[in-house]
């Protein structure tokens with residue numbers, strides 16, 4: 220599990236913008252990310268502990284990778300919808 224910071228997630232989002240992987244929602248906080256060119260598929264998970272956000276991906280990267288960068292857009296939208304629904 221890697222802590223998400225403003226700096227590392229910005230880098231990951233920028234890389235995801237270039238790579239444009241396909242993101243599919245498995246369930247809230249779990250996403251399937253597929254590289255359209257290579258077909259490689261990875262699962263990204265988000266966790267929140269005491270207001271600190273963490274993410275993990277099953278690719279071999281040990282940093283906040285672009286799979287996480289690609290998923291976070293979908294994750295933010297879903298999290299906001301859930302927040303609105305419960306408000």
Ligand SMILES: [Zn+2]
Nearest residue numbers: 276278284286
């Ligand atoms: Zn990854």
